[in-house]
Amino acid sequence: MKARITVLILLYFFSFQLYSQELLPFVENYSKSNYQGDNQIWNLAQGNDNAMYFANNYYLLRYDGVKWEKYTLPNKTIIRSIMVDGDKIYSGSYKEFGYWYRKNGKMFYVSISDKTKVFDENDNEEIWKIFKFKGKIYFQSFNGIFLYDGKIIKKNKFDFLVSYCFPVGNELFVATVEKGIFKMNNSTFEKVKGWDILENNVIHAIEKFQNKTYIFTKKNGVYVDDKGVLSPWKNPLNDILKMANINVAKFIKNNKLIIGTASKGVYVFDLNTNSYKNINRNNVLMNNSILSVGLDKENDLWLGLDNGIAHIEVNSPISIFYDNSGVLGSVYSVATIDKGYLMASNHGIFKLEDNQFTIVPNTEGQAWNISKINNKYLIGHNEGTFVYDSGLFYKLSAVHGGWNVAKSNINNSYLQATYSGVIIYNDIEDLNQKKSIKGLVKPIKYVAQNRKNEIWAADNNRGLYRILYNDAYGTTAIENVTQRSKISNDFGVKIFEFRNEILFLINKSWYTYNSISNQLEENELFNTNFKNVSNIVSIDENYFLILQEGLLYHIYANGNKFVRTVIQEKYYKGKIINDNLKVFKNKDKYLLNLDDGFISLQLKYTNKRESNVKMEAFVNDNLVNNKATIPYNSELRVDVISGAFGAARPNLFYKINGTKEYIPVNEGLIVLNNLNSGSNEITVYLHDGLNYDKISNFQFFVAKPWYFSIWMILLYFVVVGGILYLYYKWNKMRYLQKLELRDEELKHQKKILEIELKTENELNLQEYEKHILELELQSKSSEVAGKSLSIAKQGEMIENIQSILDSDVDFNKLKSEIKKVIKINAVNKHEWETFETNLNQIHNEFIINLSKKYPHLTSKDIKLCIYLKMNLSSKEIAPLINISFRGVELHRYRLRKKLNLVQEENLSKFLLTI
Template sequence: MRLFFILLLTVLTTSLRLSAQNLLPPIHNYKIFEYRADSKNWGLSTNEAGELFAANNSGLLHYNGEKWHLYKLPDNTTIRSVAHINDRIYTGSYEEFGYWVKNTYGVLEYTSLTHLIKDHTFTNEEFWQIMPYGDDVLFRSFNGIYLLRDNEVKVIAPDFVINYISGYRDKIVVAAGHNRLYELVDDKLEPLKEYKLFSDKIIVGMAEIEEGLLVGTRRNGCFILNDRGVSPFKTLIDDQLSQHQLNQILPISESMIAFGTIKNGIYLYDKNKKSSQKVNRQVGLQNNTVLSMTQYQDQLWVGLDNGIDRIQLNYPLTYYTDYTGAVGTVYDLAVYKNILYMASNTGMYYFKDDVLHFVEGSQGHVWDLNITDGDLFCGHNTGTYKVEENTFEKISDISGGYQIVKVPESDASFVQGTYIGLSKYEKDDSGNWVVTPITGINKPAKYLCFEDAHTLWVAHPYKGLYRLVLNDSYDQVVDKIEFTKENIPTNYNVKVFNIRNQIALDIEGVWHRYDPILKKIKLFDEFQAYNHKNLVYHDDSSFWFIDNEGVKKVLFSDLKEVNYILDDLQLQKRLTPEAEKIVKLNDSTYSFTLNDGFGKLDISEFRHHFENFELQQPKLVSFKAKGSTYPLDKDTFEIPYKLASDITVNIASPALLDATYYYDLSGPIDQEAYLENGQINFQNLPYGNYELNVFSVGIDNERSKANILFFEIAPPWYLSKVSFVLYIVAFIVALFLLRRYNRSKIEKRHLELKTKFIKDQEERLAKKEKEKLEKEIKKKQKELARITMSMAEKNKVILELKEMLLVNKSQFTNQKRFGSFIKKLDNSINDDEDWKHFEVNFKELHEDFFENLLKMYPKLTPKDLKLCAYLKMNLTSKEIAPLMAISNRGVEIHRYRLRKKLGIDSSQNLSNFLIKFN
């Protein structure tokens, strides 16, 4: 058992002594799942804008700075080489080579060149290298060199293997398989002087540098070829290059050369400083096998056996990254006696002689490092320790040591916040630290800040804010004010600072300050621009904030004119969560605590770098409206209204890393916004003409030159020009029809009025006629009645006279004369002239009465007709009797007979029947 513990202790001690790495620039990994192609990337090339093209097993990979796209060859073969030359992207594959160009939609299209080869048969060749040669283009396979010139391809096929070709002083140097170098002269390979140094060596790469042509071999180091001959190119990394098999050479500056290896990543060698940096999987590369490299400005692109990486060269921000996970999350840093110390959640570490050491006994969570009165204090989960290189001496058993602050106007007194309250630190006469708990407060105290010599502000890690007054010996709280929701907006997540002799408070992201005169907390007006930004470091002239909303951008300000935004995506992702901290190492150097190491920034280099950095104008990648893609060569994009509900504009600044954009849309409606990616989307824009200005955004919100796009959304069909023409035609037709309708209406009205007038006239005339007729009828009725009455009276008188005569007949002597007289009387009664006169007047009133009556009742006699006429006049039997010269009884009998002839029963009035009969 004892042996087991000894072995375990040995393993732990060994694992905590980590080999150091140099501070390295940011390394950005592009993994297979991001670019969605095969793992192997045989060749890389960039164009003038910084777009990347990769020769991948699956095809040609294109990265525009925002999105990846894979283009496959017609036969889906592996692409082994790629080169951007004169706006073309040339690629080489198995028995195939050609070029790609962008069409008007921004999509790459392929054109094969192998049909230009005459009288030649491929022999299982793959093209591994492409390079320009004047106006020509060279394609290299192991079997030969194919020269593209004036739209023809000439084949240079020696009887030996060709390993590599390189430009050197306007010449083409060829490395052959049997350890010789050749020069391409007049389309032929002419051997250079045979150099014994290359015997039994495999040449894997060549590149022109200041000293001459740098020739690299797989296991035997590098050589320089120049006018003086061939000589070894000695470096400090010769053994590493031989051991790990050199595979790629790329000069990246006048002094810096990148060497890519098969087994151990990249060596960045500075031939002037005779120094190197190793960039391999241990420090951030995805893979140690480097298949290809290319450079664009300060970016080194690396094609790996498993992925693509981009290294930011000459970047003012560098990183130490613990890829083993042993260090853990870093919470604080301090430079003490020229040694860098790190506090992490696993313990405490320090660098010495480029080796990272673990401070023995410091296992556990370390919160703070404080240099106090010439000593380095470590605030640990288990207490507070004094650190001296590899010694870890506990000076306080109070757990959870947080911040230590100096008491104003005192050279030897300090106060520390802990898990359970406050502690006082002082040195005794022997120079030893004496720690005394401060009574009167027993709550965790993370943030401390003195207002004056005895007034101390304390903020709880989560909830609580206090203003304490300490006694003269600083070991007791004599007065305590606890701020609650009655005094401040909230007592959660409060941080307290002394900023230029003012007590400043970050309360849930909003800045406040304490007014000592009013004795109240109010808004800090001068700091409102920094709301929702955590203050992580400050002194009299430097203020560092971290945005706590969304992306954690780092802001540097002097509160006057200088403002820098450190918009580094890797830094933002790696900042220590909820415990971001920036430490000033010297006048211009700052460090950032990270969740897997730390970052280092030289603010002077940062200013110089970005003051001389020109932001790239964003490029238009695609313009789409509801899925329809538009050609990019348009001055104005014309969009039908039905497609305008969803417009997508894709832009990119490939020269920038993790670019930020800003757009400003003006037109029928205005919009503006910042973008973290290159996609702008507009929904349901109204029709009209728009101008879209797109910018790349740098530090201090600096903007690039605008890329200006114009587009026009056509009005809906019912508001189009054709529709307006139709509307005008329809309006004219409507006016015509309306006029015609109105005219018709007027004419109709006129006709109606005319008809009404005529009708009224006719009615008036008819009325007059009727009135006249009625008068005439009344007159005739009166006349008829008069005639009838006259006849009746006459007959009555005659009948009375006759009766008187008949009574006195005996008195007449002359009976004959008497009889003649009686006869005359009878003739007077039955005078036809009277009847005719009556009949004429009757017919004028009752036209066709007799004719119609006879038609229906042909058996009627003239006497019956007379009775009918008298009854129609509504005469009574008494009135009829004289007219017919019969008695009343005779009239009744006649009426009875007439009723029978007419077929009228006794229930029906005979006079009414005849009155109604027409």
């Protein structure tokens, strides 16, 4: 509570201050960081090339609206004065004067005084003023004057200390410091009669206006000579000027008087209304000391400051209200009232009447919108809705947040979008008669109506709603149309009424509602003409404003064609309040809110057609002429110079090599990189809002890359020829080497052939011997097999006889005989040893592999393995190893265990794999 009271006290304190705040012409400030020069601007003028020239201490500055240039005198002295005559820019300095001319995109200096040797060694002259009078150029110092007729210089010394000379019509006045004002006639000086009161005054300007002569003194204000009678200027401003120290004064177009002071900025006095505006550091200027004044061809004002330059559009249809105090805050809506303006800001509701700026009591806080209904003003506020009627304020409603108000297209009612839904005002004479739409308790930002009992409402966050209600204002249906139309990105929906049709801007696309399909459908007309629009504001039936890609356009709807006028970005750059752009129409002007005030523009202001646009192209700061050739892979900078600095600056676009797209010329500069070699053309067009008119073009050629130049191509031929020659020599050398190598190779081949034949014979012999061995091995194998079968049969016979004998006990004699026979037929020891030796030779590799794989096998096991590999049965094997059949079976069983064989595996097949 205490904090709120403190805020109120502060706001009341500010409200009672006499700010003298008012709408001012638009001002552009240029500091040293812009032109990279010195502080003081002693003199300025516009050249015939439309560029502005400035005497800036050690520099001559040139500004063509696109770029700044600076130049110094050969002797590096301070430039005090400049004057334009034809294509020459005359300048004056310490013991030096001459002229500048422009060639190939640069300024060059020619000294006049140095050639004629007009200054003596003892002279201490500094040229403070240059002017043209009766066909001659005058260079004036405080001690003398130099007349130049284009060939010779005539020097005149003053007998008194002079402030300045002033050509007025056919008269040349010389203002002295102590003795008053004289007229100069050839080389003689005659004191002006009746002006004795001006003695001991420093005169800084003498101007003639409407048959009256105005004399501007430094400290004693302004005097007026009316039909030979000199008297102080009878205007309240004169007393202010006496305290401000006049530095310069000038009458300009539209009956305006410009007075630059040393301490209080510049005064723009309107003789039509007998009123003035003071532009100073408290509002827009960088400092209050005005050293020089000049006009451009648009009759706009240029000021040379003690530190910087100011461009003031005094004849522009655009005015700005600034508030540098911070009391106002960001303006969300503005409207005109009888004696001034009403503003809704984030700090409250403010009035600007008779140049006095005050806050409306009890309206502190966020104010959103001001809508004029008949002679009343409906003001949406965070705390509710206020009404301003005939100078009185009162609170109408406590419903928080009145964002926007829209007039119904079916009757005289008004709809208000608030934090908690929609309010309808049916009786504009009695605003207390209002209805709230039930069932929709949402923060509604935009609202519209073009059918009975139907309201469209856009949520502040997301969603578009169609509200249906009966005659008793009972809600019958609330439909989320974007959700039903399956539009997923429905954040920040905007509603725009155009010729009784309601359009919806959703995610930068335009939609209308189809009542038959109950769906949103894209609007072809607006989607074709207004792509990438982020905001739109209606002005009246045929006019509206759009914000597209950061630029504001004033649109005039002529049938189904739209005439565009771009509002130059400099008037609002960085000051637009996103999603809260509002326009208030006042006769032929409209007001646009900004984050530190508002701007006033003429409604029907359009771009003027200009045909004198010229183009200057530079590569590495060197001028490139039309149809010239530039190096490959170089940056081309093209300055598109219109000669207009103010509101009349044309809306320019360009094309490169006839492409379809029109590209805006931003700040008069076109920069091109990575250009293809060959012919190129830049064409500049003036856009009048409907058509693009060709006004200038520039042709140039991009050279081939250095590696495709004639000399490089010749070098390529030389290099390729050298490579081919070396390749030929190398091939020839290789051919000779190949011949030598072939001879050597034939000799070696002959030797190799002999060796191969010898080796082949030896191999054949070895093969023969091997074959013999194989035959012997086969023979032994057959012998072993036969022996094996024989031994097996003998063993079987012996076993049978032995069994008979063992069973027949009675025939002892026969038994004895049979035993003898058996012994006779038994295999002798030598024959058995031979059998075993052949067996081992035949299966030697098998025995080696088996022994490596299973080193724990005994010789008996190995012998059994050999017999099994020979596919002999247990019955056949028994006599070979001299054991019984069951013994062989038992031996086989033990062998399987040693070989780790499972029951399903066949022992003979397993041995065949080894």
